[in-house]
């Protein structure tokens with residue numbers, strides 16, 4: 001069986017989320033049970049605007065397309081906050097997923113999120129939960145981080161990240177770089193997420209196999225049942241029922257197939273049978 005695929009997908013203007021994404025990749029590779037691919041989300045701002053914002057040059061990482069999302073078993077999605085919510089670039093990617101929504105292509109895929117904010121209380125958590133409707137509408141499974149690292153209880157230094165996902169505090173002017181604590185939390189998130197994706201993939205493979213076995217068993221039961229109900233095939237000629245008696249059986253199968261003609265005919269046959277019984281017990 002091929003390994004499940006985890007896509008680490010990020011958008012980053014100044015590079016903080018890109019740096020964090022590398023720790024998520026490292027962590028996701030740790031258990032050795034998933035393949036990991038790194039992508040970035042396409043820019044929607046003009047060169048001119050980016051220059052005025054002093055944006056960092058884009059890293060040499062392939063861009064994700066909406067269609068490509070369907071190839072992942074799990075997605076770790078990272079982005080910097082914009083007024084406590086996701087940036088337009090991420091929204092643009094998801095606004096292009098109408099076809100995937102219609103075909104339920106993302107249904108059941110796991111998603112974890114990671115973030116960056118300028119300030120300590122700038123909205124890492126609100127950025128996570130305001131993105132949840134996208135996941136809900138696609139039927140995707142949100143995998144929160146919880147508190148798997150002692151760094152998350154450290155109140156002596158500024159540490160990004162929360163139960164919603166790992167994170168970086170970039171500083172109001174973007175001058176802070178991800179700390180080793182933030183990177184460690186991100187690595188743990190990658191690892192935990194890979195474990196969840198692996199378990200879900202194993203579970204769905206088991207379910208597929210069980211379903212295949214069940215439908216094979218059902219098919220052979222049906223063949224056996226059809227044989228036993230077909231007197232011409234299974235009963236000796238002298239024991240075969242007269243055509244009139246076997247009519248209800250034929251009717252029942254046709255009615256089960258949902259034809260209204262068969263249903264009408266079944267009603268007629270029942271009336272005939274009732275009349276027969278009445279006559280016999282007179």
Ligand SMILES: Cc1cc2nc3c(=O)[nH]c(=O)nc-3n(C[C@H](O)[C@H](O)[C@H](O)COP(=O)(O)O)c2cc1C
Pocket residue numbers: 011012013014015016017018079080081082083084085116117118119120121122123170174
């Ligand atoms: C339009 C805009 C809105 C922003 N809104 C917030 C905000 O609500 N809270 C906050 O802490 N930082 C805010 N920031 C700062 C960014 O989150 C910060 O630049 C980012 O986390 C850096 O990540 P990056 O290097 O990956 O781009 C905003 C930045 C921009 C450009």
